Amino acid sequence: MFDALSDRFEGIFSRLRSRGRLSEADIDEIAREIRRALLEADVNVRVVKDFIARVKARAVDADLSKSLSPAQQVIKIVHEELVQTLGGEAGKITMSSKPPTVVMLAGLQGSGKTTAAAKLARLLKSQGLQPLLVGADLQRPAAVEQLRVLAQRVEVPFYSEASDPVSVALGAIEEAARLGRNVVIVDTAGRLQIDTELMDELRRIEQAVKPQNTLLVVDAMTGQEAVNVAEAFNQTVGLDGVVLTKIDGDARGGAALSVKEVVGKPILFAGTGENVEDFEPFYPDRMASRILGMGDMLTLIEKAEEAFDDEQKAKAERIVLEGEFTLEDFLEQMQQVKKMGSLQSLIGMMPGLPKEVRKAQIDDREIGKIEAIIRSMTLEERRNPTVVNGSRRTRIARGSGTNTSDVNQLLKQFKQVQQMMRGFGGGKKGKKGKRPRLSDLRALQQMEGMPELPSGGPRS
Amino acid sequence: MIAVVIVIVVAVLVLAGVVVAFTRTGIGRGSRSRELPGEAPDLTRPPAVPPPTKTPEAAAREAEEIAQLEEALRREAAAPAAPPEAEAPEAEAPEVVLEKPRLRDRLGRTRSALSGYLREMRGHKVDADTWDELEEALLLADVGVATTQRLLDAVRQRVNGSGPDNVVEELRAEVVAVLDGDSDRSFHLTPGEPNVWMFVGVNGVGKTTTIGKLAAQETAQGHRVLLAAADTFRAAAAEQLALWAERTGGEIVRGQEGADPGSVVFDAMSAAASRGADLVLVDTAGRLHTKVNLMEELKKLRRIVDRTEGALKEVLLVIDASTGQNGLVQAREFADAVDVTGIVLTKLDGTAKGGIVLAIQHELGLPVKAVGVGEGVGDLVAFDPVEFADALFND
Structure with a gap:
């Protein structure tokens, strides 16, 4: 479906071979191809600009003309830069010195917060922690019910009440103390980042329970919008990390790069399937290959x-x-x-x-x-x-x-x-x-x- | 073609060999079957339950809704030339009956990516920067690299030296032209016979919510609507739909969680026939188009509906406006599997532009038939290419 970047580079570099060295124009042309590949992978236009500038700087420094395969050399540079940008400590949440540790999941509607909450609970439980799942999405019909069912499935206690999200979150902290649970995972309602009322509500939940881990849940299929979403949520509640969901599809997942650039905090976990066990630490190298359309071996x-x-x-x-x-x-x-x-x-x-x-x-x-x-x-x-x-x-x-x-x-x-x-x-x-x-x-x-x-x- | 198949099979074979030879540690995880963990497939599925018995509150609410509905019907009857006739071809354009918000009004909140550029562009000459800026704006709207280039090339040929205002006008016109193409954007419904609309899409795009809104609209138009909760996979999906059924006074047919969705559809079809429902809205589980078995399951659901000849009027692919270039892949795969008739573009009340529908319309000829602009029951509006283009270009 996508022309691999390497195909396009071939043409550029075959000319290079006959000439012996990269001209300014060659580098620009290569940069254009990289840009196109990243845009096709849904990396945000503005993020692409900065990224290309970095790659260009590295490509100029690298002595490509002496390389046996300049095309691969350039791709390697791009790939490394992607891995570096996407990287960070993955797979762990920050534990509070004073239990319970609070994890709050936030994001747009349909990004997969409820499912991610249950999957995270299961993962933490398997690591010997005692999570409590909290249904604070009182917006979407049956969202609380959905989390209740999932909590049963992963055999983790569940808490919710029919009041308002802030009270639910506060009540959950008390419930955790009562039950002796050391991690509280709060599922919040999906909201658009421009919905001031709901964003304000999110801020109030955040201020009430002060999560050590405020995580943005982002769908891997998200397009250019990822940047706006990440910016707004980060400004409102100060994000500590990202969960990337639905990476089991064939979207190239450029949103991961956009969000990482904006938030500056690591992508901690990735949702890799529909079952509760399909949740794993985020692997930057896999995502880098994928964004470049280099297959997903x-x-x-x-x-x-x-x-x-x-x-x-x-x-x-x-x-x-x-x-x-x-x-x-x-x-x-x-x-x-x-x-x-x-x-x-x-x-x-x-x-x-x-x-x-x-x-x-x-x-x-x-x-x-x-x-x-x-x-x-x-x-x-x-x-x-x-x-x-x-x-x-x-x-x-x-x-x-x-x-x-x-x-x-x-x-x-x-x-x-x-x-x-x-x-x-x-x-x-x-x-x-x-x-x-x-x-x-x-x-x-x-x-x-x-x-x-x-x-x-x-x-x- | 044979060569290609052989290459792939052999490549996979080599791969399997390599995997064994190198990674005996085992990278793979367990199976990804869609069964619930620890549960054997339930072969003795209990029959789909009848609509839940009404609580007093629900009954009161229903009575109120019926009253509203009757009022709506009276108004409709009072209007000249409105009585529904058996041979009336299709459902009339919804906005005639329901006072619905227009796309334009609802997009008011949408900040236009282009507006900033356009203001700057005024009074300047069209130069390379102009095109770069237009390109960036289109890309930011998720229009995609290929479609953006095609649009700009077309405009470039036409304007040739005229001022920036005209460039924007031409671009707007080009977008409308791509979207228009004499598309049929109506939801088909023939009174007096069974009608089924099926909703498909990847996870989390808003299928259930869209069905809830449409159920309300169609009920208000005097149709007897039955909801089929064929998403038996996602926890509490049926509850979510049941709450919508309650809100809109529609009926629902559902199975137990983990039940065979095919039997739910089957039961819904028989229930519709015996109860005389005009319209069955089938909610299906969200599925990624890359999952072969789930796409097969979807085809099966379609076949069950197709047993009632001519009943399936719409297969609607629901796409989230924030979706990037994968939207085109989704559309292609779902269209291949179940012959999609149109797109419902959801969550357009944010800043996402949903530009991918340009590529979908251009490459697959699938028109957008409705747009979701909020979580409320009235937040589903008709799609209008001009208004959509305006939302991209207005400043």
Whole structure:
């Protein structure tokens, strides 16, 4: 969907190679491309400006002309700068010397405060703390009920009362003392930062209970508005940190950068799914890769971890190490891959794939077609496709409802894959197989119809 | 195409191999199934419960609302040419019946990103800075890089040397042109037959609230509205909808939390048929468009509604105005899955501009059909391209 930054850089740097050094104009052009990438990722326009200025300064200092791969060098600088900007101590709340520690969650409507409150309670509980969940969102119908149910689910006591949010928060502190809970997590109503009445109410809650942790909850899909929201909440209640929610989608999450720049306090946690356990410390490096559209290998690996059971993983390992790969294995692989999501979404997460692959509109039914062809083969044919002759081809095509040219194409390309897989393994017995590397994926370019792979982002 | 599929499958295979070879420590976490922890899937789901028995207060409130409704109907009947006829094609434009706030009035609070620039631009020559400033303003409104460039290129060609005022006029006109395109912005409803509007979208965009507002509007227009609480996933989502049903005097069909949303939709369809409801509003659980199984579930819900031929009149994608460029991806994915008929743009009462709807309309042809401008029952207004553009450009 998004052109990786590296593709665009390729053009700029291929000219560089013929000239030998970066001109002012080159650097400007690179800066423009970085700007575009960041804007497409929803980083705020003004934040982008400052960021680019910093990157530019670093890029000029770095001696790119001597670098073997200036494109990757520049991306590395951008990536590092992003990680640095996004970084900070994540995964921890500030504990009060005098219990209870108070955490207050604030943000726009629908940013995920209630869910985040329950997830945070669960996390803190697992760390040995005794949280109390407090429903102070008396605005949205059934919001209190929602938190009550979630509190039950994470087995944490719950407190609310039908009065006003300030009284609820104050009552909760007393309740925590009574129950001996050492962390109070206050869920507040969603509010627009320009709603002076509700912002004033938030300030009153804050003044009443003096939270050590006033956290802004921000949806990862937020656009340019993130800056205004962060500024206003920070001014009103003085934020101590940020929770970034819904990062399990495919938004590139530039809002994280915008908010971090404005608030200057760390992004502490990230909401990574719909279940109460889907909550983890924020990882700046993952977010940096994502903002740059460099794929999300870690998410992909997680998905693979889920889709493959231990036996299948062991088998995958054997195939890769030994390089023996049959159509039978391929058929089995496809079942796992299907579990991981649509091909299109997988492509989005994979760095370094050819542009043509990334841009292709892929129909998942295509898998069904390939499956049908393989299923129409005998076991012998699947294990040793070379036995497939003309009459077998016709039979397979008829059996799978395809035509012989489809069958031919599959066989031909599968043969290339087999060769490639042998290349991975080294295939020698006794000698420990060479450990496969992700960059070996480049071997895929040897496949027919595959263009040369562009150089991907920095590989860790 | 086969080559592409093979590449991906093999790439994933290699990946899996690499994962095992390198990270035996296991980066992955447990499964992310949507089941509640520790609970077996409930195969013997109790049937969707009938509308809750009314408390005395609720009954009193309802009586009051019925009185209001009757009053509204009397007014309507008194108006000439208003009686609803069986062959009346579509619901008439809502603003005719309800005295609703207009988009323009509600956007009064919205601070225009452009206004500052425009004031500065007055009396100056159109130069490179002018274009940069316009670009920045559009980007700040979440219009997106590609759409912004297209808009500005179009304007650049047309103005060619005229003054700044004219540049802004042309840009405004261009925005309206992108949004207009003879779009059908009405909510379709045919009296005398079952009508279903389905609401879909990612988490937290305001689906339930939008349904509550629409239920009120449609009830006030004399339709018998039934709410289907097919969001059985989010804790207390059904309670939230039930409170709206109570407020608006509509009926609700709901299942237990964790119940199969398909059965709720099914029950709602039968309940609508037996009780003679004109309009079923289906609330679905928020879901990220990247979750294949949840998108499949959504398709299934649609198929259940489609069993009643012709009943499904609208599939409305709800988008939060503060959404950035991911909004376009959302629209594309939901449209692919369930054939979205239009967009409801929510939370436009803040400073967010919702500029992503320009890209959605341009690339997918999906029109905005309504705009949410607050949490109150009346805070849903008709979309108007000119007013929307004005909100972007007025100073």
